[in-house]
Amino acid sequence: DTEVTQTPKHLVMGMTNKKSLKCEQHMGHRAMYWYKQKAKKPPELMFVYSYEKLSINESVPSRFSPECPNSSLLNLHLHALQPEDSALYLCASSPRQGLVDTQYFGPGTRLTVL
Amino acid sequence: SQELEQSPQSLIVQEGKNLTINCTSSKTLYGLYWYKQKYGEGLIFLMMLQKGGEEKSHEKITAKLDEKKQQSSLHITASQPSHAGIYLCGADNGGATNKLIFGTGTLLAVQP
Numbered sequence A: 001d002t003e004v005t006q007t008p009k010h011l012v013m014g015m016t017n018k019k020s021l022k023c024e025q026h027m028g029h030r031a032m033y034w035y036k037q038k039a040k041k042p043p044e045l046m047f048v049y050s051y052e053k054l055s056i057n058e059s060v061p062s063r064f065s066p067e068c069p070n071s072s073l074l075n076l077h078l079h080a081l082q083p084e085d086s087a088l089y090l091c092a093s094s095p096r097q098g099l100v101d102t103q104y105f106g107p108g109t110r111l112t113v114l
Numbered sequence B: 001s002q003e004l005e006q007s008p009q010s011l012i013v014q015e016g017k018n019l020t021i022n023c024t025s026s027k028t029l030y031g032l033y034w035y036k037q038k039y040g041e042g043l044i045f046l047m048m049l050q051k052g053g054e055e056k057s058h059e060k061i062t063a064k065l066d067e068k069k070q071q072s073s074l075h076i077t078a079s080q081p082s083h084a085g086i087y088l089c090g091a092d093n094g095g096a097t098n099k100l101i102f103g104t105g106t107l108l109a110v111q112p
Helices: none
Strands: A004-007 A010-013 A018-025 A031-037 A044-050 A053-057 A064-070 A073-079 A087-094 A109-113 B004-007 B010-014 B019-025 B032-037 B043-049 B055-058 B061-065 B071-076 B085-092 B100-102 B106-111
Touching (some): B019 B106, B032 B061, B032 B071, B071 B085
Parallel strands (some): A010 A109
Antiparallel strands (some): A031 A087, A087 A109, B032 B085, B055 B061
16 A cells, blocks of 8 residues: 545635645655645655654745654644645655655645635 | 756657657766656656666556666557656655655646
């Protein structure tokens, strides 16, 4: 089973709202990732967690706050977003954070900020 | 920083035709991944190549990594409408952090 699940599938929020995206995997993977993908562009890495610790933050604005409560779960807390943050947010996981470990992606959350 | 350039940017083929997508890296590739994405959906892992000269196949899709490890090609034989989508190559940046960078993408349409 190589399934990564993400909820919600779609999210519409105002600039003053607080919301969260959720990602879950049960493959025993110890690395989890958040990517942002704008229309007609490739995904761009935002955060990496390795063994539940934040390993990489690609200089993401603080209005995005990641959290990894356990090895199966990854959240992305959203607060005071801007319309330009509207995008497809993809979660991925891999066995480890290291060379040539395949990342498996979830279906994504389509976020619209009004 | 490493860059991945894909060609062509888009491709329209008749069902049953063969096609090739290329991915060229500005640096040596340590691991090259091919993914497929339907518009607005997640990425589906196709295959991973690691060694120069390596070739892998899955159903009607074959991927190769050239000897100098700076280019990969994805070949689809006898294309079907189900092959339509965006094909993305991805490469490990060569460091210890497994940071995956993606190519510019190739949009494939298959006409019945």
